[in-house]
Amino acid sequence: MTIAILSGKGGTGKTTLSTNLAGVADNAVLIDCDVEEPNAHLFFRPKLTATKALEVRYPEIDNDLCTHCRKCAEFCRFHAIIAGPKVTLVLKELCHDCGGCFAVCPSGAVSFGSRTIGAIHTCEILDGKTLVYGVLDTGELSGVKIIDEVKHMVEDAPLVLIDSPPGTSCSAVAAVEGADYAVIVSEPTPFGVSDMKMVVELLRTMDIPFGVVVNKSGIGDREIYDYCESEGLTILGEIPFDRDLARGYAEGTPACTMSESYRDMFYGIWTVILDAAEETVNGRS
Amino acid sequence: MKLAFCLTRDAIDAPLDQRFGRAEFYGIVDSETGAFEAFENSAKHASGGAGSKAVQQLVDKGVEAVIAPEVGPQALDALNAFSITAFRQGGCTTVQKALDAFKAGTLEKVEKPGNKGLHRA
Ligand code: SF4
Ligand code: SF4
Numbered sequence: 001m002t003i004a005i006l007s008g009k010g011g012t013g014k015t016t017l018s019t020n021l022a023g024v025a026d027n028a029v030l031i032d033c034d035v036e037e038p039n040a041h042l043f044f045r046p047k048l049t050a051t052k053a054l055e056v057r058y059p060e061i062d063n064d065l066c067t068h069c070r071k072c073a074e075f076c077r078f079h080a081i082i083a084g085p086k087v088t089l090v091l092k093e094l095c096h097d098c099g100g101c102f103a104v105c106p107s108g109a110v111s112f113g114s115r116t117i118g119a120i121h122t123c124e125i126l127d128g129k130t131l132v133y134g135v136l137d138t139g140e141l142s143g144v145k146i147i148d149e150v151k152h153m154v155e156d157a158p159l160v161l162i163d164s165p166p167g168t169s170c171s172a173v174a175a176v177e178g179a180d181y182a183v184i185v186s187e188p189t190p191f192g193v194s195d196m197k198m199v200v201e202l203l204r205t206m207d208i209p210f211g212v213v214v215n216k217s218g219i220g221d222r223e224i225y226d227y228c229e230s231e232g233l234t235i236l237g238e239i240p241f242d243r244d245l246a247r248g249y250a251e252g253t254p255a256c257t258m259s260e261s262y263r264d265m266f267y268g269i270w271t272v273i274l275d276a277a278e279e280t281v282n283g284r285s
Numbered sequence: 286m287k288l289a290f291c292l293t294r295d296a297i298d299a300p301l302d303q304r305f306g307r308a309e310f311y312g313i314v315d316s317e318t319g320a321f322e323a324f325e326n327s328a329k330h331a332s333g334g335a336g337s338k339a340v341q342q343l344v345d346k347g348v349e350a351v352i353a354p355e356v357g358p359q360a361l362d363a364l365n366a367f368s369i370t371a372f373r374q375g376g377c378t379t380v381q382k383a384l385d386a387f388k389a390g391t392l393e394k395v396e397k398p399g400n401k402g403l404h405r406a
Contacts (some may be wrong), residue, residue: 073341078333079328079331079333079334079335079337079338079341080332080334080337081335081346082340082341082344082363082366082367083341084344084367089363089366089367089368091334091337091359091362091363093359094333094334094337143331189286
């Protein structure tokens with residue numbers, strides 16, 4: 001079972017929910033796919049067990065062999081190659097490593113080099129659970145490769161919780177792709193609702209069943225509840241507005257480990273999520 | 286010398302565009318003959334790599350210098366690889382004003398911004 005946790009924008013409590021669900025769910029492996037700004041590990045005192053660099057390939061063009069036919073540049077839909085009359089230039093950061101330029105080059109001028117774009121850390125958290133998170137190097141444009149690799153590393157785990165990047169970027173798509181179920185975390189404010197609508201559209205397009213957790217319930221207005229009702233969205237749980245919840249971040253431990261009442265609250269939300277996820281998965285198969 | 290400008294319309298008197306990679310049009314002036322041509326930027330709606338596609342279009346036109354609001358480090362590297370010099374249009378609002386400033390040598394050249402570039406070994 002793979003469950004992705006998403007939000008319309010950053011700072012809506014997505015990581016608070018992800019880390020607490022990881023705390024209460026048996027056998028959960030948490031992966032932080034927000035590779036531009038991973039922060040789930042800050043909620044724990046993680047014991048690093050492995051780190052690996054993530055390499056990607058990019059084309060290198062031998063200007064002695066190149067006949068400046070432009071085929072590679074015309075092929076590359078990421079505009080990673082610029083063809084001039086005397087020089088054919090590769091912009092490595094734009095390359096998505098599809099291999100197309102190599103395939104279309106008629107003169108064997110293309111070969112591949114490789115470079116590191118980030119790292120993946122595996123850690124032990126909360127007596128025996130696992131957190132895997134990717135970090136994209138500053139200046140790199142696409143975290144998709146790292147996200148794919150992080151997901152690949154945990155694909156045999158029975159229960160995976162994905163802390164996805166906020167919004168509906170390519171990275172968010174990569175993070176939720178293949179998930180059995182998704183949870184959107186949103187705040188009951190007008191901005192929260194409008195940002196959330198994009199995520200709802202995305203999940204519908206991707207055909208991933210999902211429900212909503214309202215964070216900081218009790219503040220803001222009713223718009224989110226009205227919206228969920230009109231769209232027929234399930235509200236899986238509510239996290240009340242509570243200053244102490246944020247303390248987990250400062251203390252390096254999720255709230256569910258700090259008190260029985262937090263534990264019970266997150267456990268309650270988790271059982272609803274798990275039931276909803278199992279129901280849709282079973283209903284589909 | 287062929288100079289490129291970022292334009293909001295396909296006319297020589299159009300206001301300069303405030304974007305480089307996503308400018309609406311590019312205008313090209315031959316500083317010797319005064320000849321002018323404008324064409325639509327095919328990358329203005331590109332979801333990524335707009336800067337790179339902009340450079341490709343300028344390379345295809347044989348441009349030797351571009352006058353732009355600002356050029357990102359990656360696009361600048363690409364321009365330089367094709368020996369195209371980039372200048373900031375600064376407060377200039379039209380092709381004519383920017384061209385005069387260029388000829389007077391008062392436009393600021395866009396230089397490699399130290400270690401902020403995207404290219405690393
Ligand atoms: S490998 Fe694919 S994405 Fe990369 S430069 Fe070649 S064609 Fe473009
Ligand atoms: S396809 Fe090959 S020969 Fe043609 S421009 Fe690209 S690298 Fe050069």
